[in-house]
Amino acid sequence: xxxxxxxxxxxxxxxxxxxxxxxxxxxxxxxxxxxxxxxxxxxxxxxxxxxxxxxxxxxxxxxxxxxxxxxxxxxxxxxxxxxxxxxxxxxxxxxxxxxxxxxxxxxxxxxxxxxxxxxxxxxxxxxxxxxxxxxxxxxxxxxxxxxxxxxxxxxxxxxxxxxxxxxxxxxxxxxxxxxxxxxxxxxxxxxxxxxxxxxxxxxxxxxxxxxxxxxxxxxxxxxxxxxxxxxxxxxxxxxxxxxxxxxxxxxxxxxxxxxxxxxxxxxxxxxxxxxxxxxxxxxxxxxxxxxxxxxxxxxxxxxxxxxxxxxxxxxxxxxxxxxxxxxxxxxxxxxxxxxxxxxxxxxxxxxxxx
Ligand SMILES: Cc1ncc(COP(=O)(O)O)c(C=O)c1O
Numbered sequence: 001x002x003x004x005x006x007x008x009x010x011x012x013x014x015x016x017x018x019x020x021x022x023x024x025x026x027x028x029x030x031x032x033x034x035x036x037x038x039x040x041x042x043x044x045x046x047x048x049x050x051x052x053x054x055x056x057x058x059x060x061x062x063x064x065x066x067x068x069x070x071x072x073x074x075x076x077x078x079x080x081x082x083x084x085x086x087x088x089x090x091x092x093x094x095x096x097x098x099x100x101x102x103x104x105x106x107x108x109x110x111x112x113x114x115x116x117x118x119x120x121x122x123x124x125x126x127x128x129x130x131x132x133x134x135x136x137x138x139x140x141x142x143x144x145x146x147x148x149x150x151x152x153x154x155x156x157x158x159x160x161x162x163x164x165x166x167x168x169x170x171x172x173x174x175x176x177x178x179x180x181x182x183x184x185x186x187x188x189x190x191x192x193x194x195x196x197x198x199x200x201x202x203x204x205x206x207x208x209x210x211x212x213x214x215x216x217x218x219x220x221x222x223x224x225x226x227x228x229x230x231x232x233x234x235x236x237x238x239x240x241x242x243x244x245x246x247x248x249x250x251x252x253x254x255x256x257x258x259x260x261x262x263x264x265x266x267x268x269x270x271x272x273x274x275x276x277x278x279x280x281x282x283x284x285x286x287x288x289x290x291x292x293x294x295x296x297x298x299x300x301x302x303x304x305x306x307x308x309x310x311x312x313x314x315x316x317x318x319x320x321x322x323x324x325x326x327x328x329x330x331x332x333x334x335x336x337x338x339x340x341x342x343x344x345x346x347x348x349x350x351x352x353x354x
Contacts, residue, residue, distance in 0.1 A: 003215035011224050012209035018227030019176055023160060024151035024235075029178045030202045031223075033216040036142045036163030039175030040069050042197035043159045044105075046179075047136045047186035050074035052104040055096060057088050057124070061114035061299050062140060066107045073192055075105075084115045084302060085271070087264035090123045097131040105136045110144035114299050116271030116308055117262040118148065125155055136186050142166055143268045146230065147242045147312055158183035164219050167238075167268070168226045169313030174219040179203070242267040245311040245320060248351040252324045253309070255347035256331065256339050261298075261306045268312040271298070273305055275336045280307045283330055290333075291326035317352045324348055 001008055012031075019029035032042055044066075048054070054075045056067040059082030070077040080096045082088050088108075097103060106128045110121045121139060128135055137157040141150055145160070146167030152160050157180065164174035179187070179199060187200055196213065205212040230238060246267040250260060253272045261271035274280045280297045284307060287293045298306035309323065324344040331339075 001217055001221075003211065003217055008215065008217065008220070009209040011220055012206070012211075012215070014224045015220055015227065016206065016209070018224065018231060019178075021231060022146060022227065022235075023176075023178045025153045025178050027152065027178050027180055028203055028206065029176055030199060030206055031211065031216070031220065032175045032177065032197065032202065033173065033211070033214070033219075034175050034197075035172050036140075036161060036166075036175055037065065037069075038197065039142075039161040039163060039177050040066060040140065041073075042175070042194075042199060043138050043161055043177060044069050044075070045073055045190075045192040045194045045197060046199045047138075047159065047183060047190050048073065048075055048105060049189070049191040051076055053078070053100065053102060054105040054107065055080060055100060055103050056107045057082060057093065057109065057119065059086065059088065059115065059117060059119070060084055060109070060112040062112055062142070063107075063109045066109065066138075066140065070105075070107070078103075082119075085117055085262045087117055088119045088124060090120060090127050093124050094127045094131065097128065103132055103135055105138065107138045107140070109140040110148065110150060111141075111266050111268055113143045113266075113269055113308075115262055115302070116260075116266045116269045117264050118144070118266045119264070121148075121150060122155060125157055129156060134182065136183060143266070143312060146238055147266075147268045149235070149239055152178045152180070156180075158186070164223065165313070167312045168223060170219055170222045170226060174216045174223065239267075242312060244351065244354075245315060245317075246270060248317075248320050248348040249309050249311055251351050252320070252344035252348035255343040256324075256328070261302065268310070269296075270309045270311065271302075271306045272309070274307055275331065275338070278331070278334050278336060280304065283307055283334060286330045286333060287326060291330055293323050293326045295323070295327075320348055320352065321345055
């Protein structure tokens with residue numbers, strides 16, 4: 001398939017309509033041939049000028065990355081630091097906004113993947129709007145879209161970024177980004193240089209079911225299939241399924257005596273503290289190489305403390321149960337015998353049969 005041919009244009013049209021459905025918006029949702037981080041960079045450089053004041057909520061690796069991207073492009077970034085594993089507190093965000101005075105842009109990571117924490121995005125957006133109605137609000141929904149109800153138009157946010165390897169369950173390489181009318185006005189006023197990531201150029205190309213440069217054809221084909229499946233299931237069913245899987249994973253982990261790392265645990269990834277004496281990286285390696293189950297370790301200062309179990313992107317009941325079966329075996333191999341056999345399976349299954 002060639003990306004300038006009618007067959008591809010038809011797919012682009014389908015993908016654009018499907019994305020508007022998922023983002024719950026009438027606005028443009030653009031597709032960029034890049035990973036989520038490229039989407040982050042595109043979001044920042046299209047709506048900002050050097051020296052613009054940006055407030056970034058940072059409670060983990062990805063919040064920090066947003067601040068780093070802003071600084072790399074010469075923004076005046078204030079980091080609202082949140083302890084890892086804790087949710088942003090709206091009153092504290094309001095206090096930071098008051099202390100800052102003028103602010104051009106606010107960035108919220110709806111779901112902080114590095115700590116498995118969901119932040120109260122809607123409430124924070126309200127605080128920002130009360131403080132500065134015309135501020136540009138960017139939401140990182142990379143592990144939140146398709147998991148939580150984040151209606152782009154109703155929330156009144158300006159740019160929302162997602163990536164193909166998360167809830168879409170596709171390989172990485174396609175970022176999606178919705179832009180509001182306020183966002184487009186900011187794009188016209190912004191003076192940061194942009195070329196490949198010039199969203200205005202993409203907007204006019206994508207209105208014609210094209211991309212400005214060569215399209216990520218295979219990912220667009222996959223995206224259409226996934227959006228069709230998602231639409232057949234329905235938005236509320238998607239959110240409910242994510243909540244149900246997350247509940248089962250939390251129940252299973254707790255039954256093994258593992259504690260949740262986050263005080264506001266996410267429905268897309270569960271971060272758990274490993275049992276005393278277990279090296280998280282040894283557990284990750286053993287599960288991967290011996291038991292064929294992929295989980296993730298922690299990053300930075302929680303590397304020695306947590307592992308993360310992902311449950312978005314077409315993970316199903318069998319995956320959850322198999323993971324606990326193998327996790328129990330791996331923990332026993334590593335000398336942990338403080339749980340009854342099948343304790344986690346039974347706790348997870350009790351949620352799944354409901
Ligand atoms: C919340 C969040 N933001 C940003 C990113 C960066 O996306 P990518 O790894 O596709 O560049 C990720 C990736 O896991 C993420 O989870």
